[in-house]
Amino acid sequence: MKIAQRFPVKMLSLVLLLALVLSACSNSGGNNGNGDAAQSNGGNASATDNASEGGADTRDVGGLAVPIVQDPLTLTLWSPSGGNFRGTNFNEKLSFQQMEANTSIHIDFQHSTDASAEAFSLLMASGQLPDIIYSDAWGTESSKYGSQGALLPLEELIEQYAPNFNKILNDYPDVRGQITSPEGHIYYLPNLVLDAENLTQMFPQIRQDWLEQLGLEMPTSTDEWYEVLKAFREQDPNGNGEQDEIPLVTVSLENIMMLFAPAFGVEYGFFVEDGQVKYGPADERFEDVVTYLNKLYSEQLLDPNYLVDTTFQTLTEKVTTDVAGAWFGWSGSYMGNFTTLMEGKHDTFALAPVLPPAGPDGTQRHVSFRWQAGPHGLAVSSRTEHPEEVIQWLDYQYSEEGILLNNFGVEGESYDVVDGNPIYKEAVTNPTNGLTNTQELLNHTIGGGSWATVADPRYAEQIRIANGQTDNPLELYSDYIDFDAKLPPVQFSAEESAAVVPLMADIQTYAAEAVNAAIMGRDPVGNYDQVIEQLNKMGIEEVLRNYQTAYDRFKGN
Amino acid sequence: MAQPARAVQPAAKRPRLARGRRMYANRGLYLMLLPVVAYFLIFEYKPMYGAIIAFKQFNAYAGIADSPWVGFQHFERFFESYYFWRLLKNTFLLSLYSLLFIFPAALVFALLLNELRHKKLKSVVQTISYLPHFISLIVICGMIIDFTKPGGIINSALLALGVVDSPIQFLILPEWFRTIYVGSGLWQSVGWNSIIYLAALSGINPSLYEAAVIDGADRWKQLLHITLPGILPTVLILLILNIGQLLNIGWDKIILLYNPSTYPTADVISTFVYRRGIMEADYSFSAAVGLFNSVINFTLLLAANRISRKATKTSLW
Incomplete structure (x- = not known):
């Protein structure tokens, strides 16, 4: 008995010991590997920009001396993980391992698997902040938390310690305006897209093979969209003999609004017309949008379940079961993804981008695009003990070396340099491990589109071509983008915010309710002037006054 | 006792x-x-100090003590909100209907189970009935969405039976929301809520039943004169406690099931506060509404307790 009892204990401690030794081995092995890679990479870098300065152990990256510190330093960084980021700990990504080797700064990632606004709000309310905080809402939130004293104003630190980012601010003056708070502070470093033709985000996509099947032309106006969707509904384009087609699918009303509302001169939210900020649902022209969508809904051209089926999963299901005809979505996660999913499962499945539809008076505008400075990026806690090192580490993200690491990963692992250009390895663009190439890439790095770095256009291009799309659909929309009509990322002062937030809580509730009710025909469409009247009663004018102030200030920057 | x-x-x-x-x-x-x-x-009394942020403009970086006082501003904002009365009404009705249907159902279910002679059957039925309690709410709501869809089993059944001509958009029509909410709540919690009654039932002295049988009471009489009076104190205490929770309706299930089209019946105080307070990080406002809720709940609790004490001599204190 006694032996039998003791034995497992001994075994357990042995196993533990073994595990310790093994992990120690693998750790040191990993470190060695990184060290070697760092040296070779370092050699490359200093060979290319031979402006090396500083001590014997540092090299120059666009004016920034790396390693940033001589003695390894640990900084903390909060960020959601999973989802678009993929992975449960960013230190598993080779790019961050390499970055640590290059900068001597270790990042202790504090991850939340919940990417919601709620998780972020709770972190900020806790008052216990890590050195660096990720958010996809800094565009509108940073000045609020900045003025509360949670975030460190970065503009002076950038001048002094961030040569790479500072150069971008000087080369692209618009970017500075897009991230500056009402009080003139910069509280976060954003994700950047610097080439104009890649600013398009979502766009209309249609089953091209269905169009061909039914002998239809690509729709160019709202009326033609109606005819095409009607044909999809009535003429059985999927050829199964059943009327199971859902011509237009969506995960939210917002996407459908982005598709059609601009054709009628408005948007489902705030927009700018001749320098005046306006709120779509409170505009007379919005009645036309609602009337049009009501027609689509009542004839079942718009998914009757659009309010309930709000997940990307249900939309994917409708597309892959061959019942969905058109939608408004992203290039990669919609068009590319669906094409890959249907490869070999459907003989004719083909998607095509559609130009924004022209309205009754010929208005043709595309509104789903981003600013050069995205709302997502990294901010710094006001209580960090290492402001200089933090800003230098952030600046590294915007250096040529950092941009390559964030977009392409580690040279020799996920990409090779061919004729001076980074080219993904075949194992990344056409992975054989069952992952899509975007997923495989995110095992190597963070992705240039979602981090505080510059999105490299070569990244999206190579992935797109690997997915069989030779043309860049985003370029199609450049001509229809009106930068002056989109409300820029204006930030409110504390007083403006105190006036706007409570009013908008009621207004948004009311607008969502009234617009959906009108689309579904629960309220007669002809009554839309009453909706506008109600919005006026609820104080939309005061909200717009504050928006106008913020907008004028933004323009003055 | x-x-x-x-x-x-x-x-x-x-x-x-x-x-x-x-x-x-x-x-x-x-x-x-x-x-x-x-x-x-530590967990119930100390945090009460934080409730004072309802009267302040809370700033996490200044701390609770150093945030500026604003008096009743947040309460006024809430009462002046365009939707205040609708929110109050929706909250109250959803709670009241839940109480009205689920509370007696659990009691009746426990009584029925108690009459079952077959031990094995009884435990099987009991286990099956409280299983839904252990299913994650996300899954429950996913099931509700699938069941109530046009093409889901409920609509298919209604169509097959000829009750309706075309499928009903249950989750889009505001008039259906309360039915779905309470109906699914019934399924979720009847089994679980009946456990406490079963415990009370097993506490009744068996000799009372023996005496009743000798006196010639049938099972219905036994139920009326022994079983029900035996568990009445438990029932009343639970009822009082439930009334004290009337405004504390869980928001998570509503958030998962509602949409702008069902706001007229589904939007309750807690979901409004979620959209307004948590998403906008306006914690003082949330605290003010929470405090308001607690005051109403406490008042209801006191009233229910008093009535019960006067009428039946059973009360919490």
């Missing part, structure tokens, strides 16, 4: 010194009580 109370009484008459000795004699019991007292002090 009554016996230990009687045992204590004579002890209370003894001199003061005896209490200390008595406590020492029962030190094991007091030791076991300690964690519970500590729990309430």
Whole structure:
């Protein structure tokens, strides 16, 4: 008995010991590997920009001396993980391992698997902040938390310690305006897209093979969209003999609004017309949008379940079961993804981008695009003990070396340099491990589109071509983008915010309710002037006054 | 319950010194009580201090003490909100309907189970009935969405039976929301809520039933005169406690099931606060609404307790 009892204990401690030794081995092995890679990479870098300065152990990256510190330093960084980021700990990504080797700064990632606004709000309310905080809402939130004293104003630190980012601010003056708070502070470093033709985000996509099947032309106006969707509904384009087609699918009303509302001169939210900020649902022209969508809904051209089926999963299901005809979505996660999913499962499945539809008076505008400075990026806690090192580490993200690491990963692992250009390895663009190439890439790095770095256009291009799309659909929309009509990322002062937030809580509730009710025909469409009247009663004018102030200030920057 | 109370009484008459000795004699019991007292002090009473942010403009970086006072501003904002009365009404009705249907259903279910002679069947039925309680709410709501869809089993059944001509958009029509909410709540919690009644039922002295049988009472009479009076105190206490929770309706299930089209019946205080307070990080506002809720709940609790004490001599205190 006694032996039998003791034995497992001994075994357990042995196993533990073994595990310790093994992990120690693998750790040191990993470190060695990184060290070697760092040296070779370092050699490359200093060979290319031979402006090396500083001590014997540092090299120059666009004016920034790396390693940033001589003695390894640990900084903390909060960020959601999973989802678009993929992975449960960013230190598993080779790019961050390499970055640590290059900068001597270790990042202790504090991850939340919940990417919601709620998780972020709770972190900020806790008052216990890590050195660096990720958010996809800094565009509108940073000045609020900045003025509360949670975030460190970065503009002076950038001048002094961030040569790479500072150069971008000087080369692209618009970017500075897009991230500056009402009080003139910069509280976060954003994700950047610097080439104009890649600013398009979502766009209309249609089953091209269905169009061909039914002998239809690509729709160019709202009326033609109606005819095409009607044909999809009535003429059985999927050829199964059943009327199971859902011509237009969506995960939210917002996407459908982005598709059609601009054709009628408005948007489902705030927009700018001749320098005046306006709120779509409170505009007379919005009645036309609602009337049009009501027609689509009542004839079942718009998914009757659009309010309930709000997940990307249900939309994917409708597309892959061959019942969905058109939608408004992203290039990669919609068009590319669906094409890959249907490869070999459907003989004719083909998607095509559609130009924004022209309205009754010929208005043709595309509104789903981003600013050069995205709302997502990294901010710094006001209580960090290492402001200089933090800003230098952030600046590294915007250096040529950092941009390559964030977009392409580690040279020799996920990409090779061919004729001076980074080219993904075949194992990344056409992975054989069952992952899509975007997923495989995110095992190597963070992705240039979602981090505080510059999105490299070569990244999206190579992935797109690997997915069989030779043309860049985003370029199609450049001509229809009106930068002056989109409300820029204006930030409110504390007083403006105190006036706007409570009013908008009621207004948004009311607008969502009234617009959906009108689309579904629960309220007669002809009554839309009453909706506008109600919005006026609820104080939309005061909200717009504050928006106008913020907008004028933004323009003055 | 009554016996230990009687045992204590004579002890209370003894001199003061005896209490200390008595406590020492029962030190094991007091030791076991300690964690519970500590729990309430640390997790239930200490956080109450934070409720003062309802009267302040809370800023996490200034701290609770240094945030500026704003008086009743947040309360006024809430009362002046365009939707205040609708929110109050929706909250109240959803709670009331849940109480009205789920509370008696659990009691009836427990009584029915109690009449079952077949031990095995009884435990099988009981287990099946409280299983839904253990399913994650996300899954429950996913199931509700699938069941109520046009093309889901409920609509298919209604169509097949000829009750309706075209499928009903249950989750889009505001008039259906309360039915779906309470109906699914019934399925979720009847089994679980009946457990406490079953416990109370097993506490009834069997000799009472034997005596009744000898007196010639049939099962219905036994139910009326022994079973029901036996568990009445439990039922009343639970009812009072439930009334004290009337405005505390869980928001998570509503958030998962509602959409702008069903706001007219589904939007309740907590979902509004979620959209307004948590998403916008306006914690002072949330705290003010929470405090308002608690005051109403506490008032209801006091009233229910008083009525019950007057009418039936059963009360919480």
